[in-house]
Amino acid sequence: MDISGLLTSAGINTGLCLVFFSLYSVLSKQPSNESVYFGQRLAQLRLKRRRGRLSFDRFVPSPSWIVKAWEASEEEILACGGLDALVFLRMVVFSCRIFSIAAIICIFLVLPLNYFGKEMRHRYIPSESLEVFTIGNVKEGSRWLWAHCFALYIISCSACVLLYFEYKNITRMRLAHIIGSSLSPSQFTILVRGIPWSPEESYSEIVRKFYTNYYATSYLSHQIVYRSGTVQKIMSDAAKMYEMIKCTSTEQNFGSRLIRCGLCGGTTHSFKVLASEPESVQRQNDFTESDLKEKECGAALVFFRTRYAAVIASQGLQSSNPMLWVTDLAPEPHDVYWKNLSIPYRQLWIRRITTLLASIGLMILFVIPVGFVQSLLHLEEIQKKFPFLRGVLKNKVIVRVVTGYLPSVILMLFLYAVPPAMMLFSTIEGPISRSGRKKSACFKVLYFLIWNVFFVNVLSGTAIERLVVVSSAKDVAAQLATAVPKQATFFMTYVLTSGWASLSSEIMQPYMLLCNFFNKFILRNNNDPSNGTLSFPYHTEVPRVLLFGFLGFTYSLLAPLILPFLLVYFFLANLVYRNQILNIYVTRYQTGGKFWPTMHYTTIFSLVLTQVIAMGVFGLKKSTVVSAFTVPLIICTLLFNEYCRRRFHPIFKDNPAQVLIDMDRNDEQCGRMEEIYKQLQSVYCQFASTSNAVCNTVP
């Protein structure tokens, strides 16, 4: 591919982006789309929808949303999206910063050196091959490689400095979040699983005895988890039936009054009995309470008098059989994934292993579509194998589209299926919270992307004829150094298509828009089923941003032309995600910034891989001294990572005792405790429809 091919791709994508952004600007002004584009505000304010006047203004694209998104302060983001959203945006901002530095260094220092690296006659720039701009163009043993090494040092050091301050800042924010959510019931609650079964006593009785015996001073009450698979179904079916009968009864009441009232007096009365609420609910509850005692499962939420007592009870080994009385801090009430709480604890490890194997299987099977995509980049191979295509592939425009656009599109389409699959795996795994499930899916998707988008592309690109992916374990650095630069073109187009297009799709929300359109204008239904239920898809967006960061680091030195496109991506991403967090997504649960360590470690991994590849490249260029000079950099980066892991990471795993004790004291002095205890009795509701019956905690 040459410069003009790249520019074609860039042109197509810039055009598409502009079109979509303008379209968004217009569509978001239509009152009928309010539920799509302002889901959060609707959920927060429950405002009465204005029936907008039909003005000219509504149909002119304007950049007002950009201004609003740009001007939103950190506090606003925190208020709208919680700490997770802020952490995510900090990641985007970090990427903007570091790649600005990298772009300045690499475009003004590295790019000219690459271009003039070999004594050769340069052609007219638009028809110049992209290879000329990569490190491949520097001749062997050149002194100019010192400049590359210098650029690598600058990028690594500034990345570490920025990462350190971000980590410090986010740790501070997490502590503030812990202190700030002082009324959160989850801080007083632990989840116990693996309660030992006894034929004489109910689980509830066993839990009460255990905690009154061993935690007498701090134990407050508990709430047993019920088997949800069957009960919940019965309950929700009953609730639905009741709702249906009530609806029909009231309708028929009206109807009968109007039409049948004179015919017979009995019918209206019989319907009225069913419709009168208190009695029927009472009857249902009787059924429930007697039935539920048999449906208890070996898990319970236990409430404590202080936060510190809850933390203590959630830590360490409780009983001499480690499979019994397994404790964890409970998630927030909205965050609890009730369905998984009833999974027997002894099943969990098998589930974890199974899903791990399934994820690895998916990662391996995905090589097939990636191999197909790669084959499109090697047109000569295809032409050899399928001679009938030769005529078509002579057309220059088609070649440009096929090599510059099609591979990424195909890959993107396949990739759309991955996050739901990983989410399914994470559900089967058995996490106790929705945020935990999302975090676990995020890891899986991240590993998947880095493996399948980067490594498989890189390695299969060099070894397209043989299926052996990793043929030799020795000198990985040299292997990568030969393979990675060759794929620069592919990844440039990948950033353009996948990156930019994903932002357009993110802001347009095509799926939601279609649903809304279908709902409003075809079904003529004014109830929005999705209103205020959309939560930020961290499991797709975090891995995507991290993948682009990863590509940015690895290619910054090798093919600096990728950096401008990446910078545009990150700046747009900053705007788009800010806008989405402020307007669309509703935060009903969060991890409290626990995504940051993932981001940090991925960035460090990218840095180290960049350094290793650079070392390999310098070695291949026969500049062993320069190559040796990168070794201390690798060691320092790893040491820096280790330091950060020790200095900051523990706060993302445990809540510090000192802080909790101080919070407890504060609340006790203010007399807020009684209020919290009262709240605890009813806040965790397994079956929302019959909250009164099931949520009564055992004192």
Add this chain to the structure above:
Amino acid sequence: MDISGLLTSAGINTGLCLVFFSLYSVLSKQPSNESVYFGQRLAQLRLKRRRGRLSFDRFVPSPSWIVKAWEASEEEILACGGLDALVFLRMVVFSCRIFSIAAIICIFLVLPLNYFGKEMRHRYIPSESLEVFTIGNVKEGSRWLWAHCFALYIISCSACVLLYFEYKNITRMRLAHIIGSSLSPSQFTILVRGIPWSPEESYSEIVRKFYTNYYATSYLSHQIVYRSGTVQKIMSDAAKMYEMIKCTSTEQNFGSRLIRCGLCGGTTHSFKVLASEPESVQRQNDFTESDLKEKECGAALVFFRTRYAAVIASQGLQSSNPMLWVTDLAPEPHDVYWKNLSIPYRQLWIRRITTLLASIGLMILFVIPVGFVQSLLHLEEIQKKFPFLRGVLKNKVIVRVVTGYLPSVILMLFLYAVPPAMMLFSTIEGPISRSGRKKSACFKVLYFLIWNVFFVNVLSGTAIERLVVVSSAKDVAAQLATAVPKQATFFMTYVLTSGWASLSSEIMQPYMLLCNFFNKFILRNNNDPSNGTLSFPYHTEVPRVLLFGFLGFTYSLLAPLILPFLLVYFFLANLVYRNQILNIYVTRYQTGGKFWPTMHYTTIFSLVLTQVIAMGVFGLKKSTVVSAFTVPLIICTLLFNEYCRRRFHPIFKDNPAQVLIDMDRNDEQCGRMEEIYKQLQSVYCQFASTSNAVCNTVP
């Protein structure tokens, strides 16, 4: 090598073993060697040494020590050597059992199949090559490989069953050990490191404030750790000088009385002042107390009122800066490694990384002697390179010694240097307890042995001409399957020489014997400097036993002839180690059975590796169905391991809360607590020589 070569080696070693064991029997009856062979009894009873009569009985070897060792019950072992010794012996017993089963299966089923595996004319057995008895002799695609697969299933299943019951049993013993050591001060004590520094207050003051603030109800007192590097040196120098002066003064007192008393009256008096104990110690203490306040370091032992409170305070995150107030449960008083307590906490991670790198470096550098040993096995290669050796190597006896004996001896000599080096690394690493240091050294030596004795031998054996050790990462199983069986001969002789000889050397204690001889008969000194200070060298013996187990598993199917030699080794080891634990080693500190998980995981690793190698071998023999049949076995073994890890391992990391709370209640009811508190005040002594001055804890 042929059978007769092997028998030569076995003969030499059996003879040596008999000689050494008889020698031990005689030597241990000599009263002068009591301190060498009965160190423990001497330490325990402080018995008056009997000046034995010169009877004929003393010079006749007798098997009485074998009977005594055999008859010792589990309780006696536990009383003499603690839980660690018992766990170690359980490992040996487990090995005896599993290799008895393996030997029966493999000798009666696998060995004949190997021998008659190919249609060939068998020679007279003594001159038959050892290769004939290995799996290499089975022809490709043979149905008899199903018998090998069956044997593998039997061995794996019985190993898992035995391991499960051992783990269960040892977990029970560990719980009993926790409950049994109810008066142990370490259960009430935590070690705090990373105390924040303040210019206004001393560390002691800061600790007192922190714990009275946050742990007011359970905090008892604390004891600051002092910088030992300088202070301890000054202190011990002072103590030594004082001791010296005292000695010389008393001597001179005597001397002056006899000779100089009439010349001047002043000299005796001036010496007497120095010699009078109370005053001078008082003076020294004055110096100490004022000096020590400046020498406090940021670590302290904090005592709590209950065991449970100590466990709570030792768990989780204490402060919002994870590098401050880092807590661990304290080791036993005898177990504390005081020197390391004063290391600033923030240094520890660097130390850990450094020692890790150093250990890996040592492992890699060790390839050089191993390569030399390997070259001795390939005599043809050597003859090619050094033609002048051809004459010498024509002598059959020399060839047998060189191939059958010399390589193992050289390897053994080099290996002697490894445990001290690893111990040094483990010391630098900064563990807080002696037992922790030993455990860490044990890991290092274990990895070292398995890597350097097994893998490097196996892989360099196949690739002696090229230096590339691991050339290909793909199909590891096939690689191992070709490489491992070739080294069967070497490992058989290794078991004979290294294994049997190590037992002879263990029971003879040649170094101690020489020291004792030198001390008693050359220096004429009756003080035994080593009396009662020798603790069991787990860091050399555990890895050794595990290595032989590892070799036994991997070669049981491939070359069953190794099993009889191994069985002899394990039966002898059982006797010898029992005897040593009962008589020689003194247990002043222990880990409480924490060596068992290491043993368990190593055995599982050996099993899985055996299965992988078997899979590879079956694959190479073109029996893909048999090969596929081993896959479920590998999966089941890994699942079994995961189950054990979840079911038993946590007890080896934490003490269960339930047990501790019950112990606390028991002691409170019995009124034993006050006694324990009193004991706590003085039991942790950093400077044993000036215990009064430093060990006063701050209430």
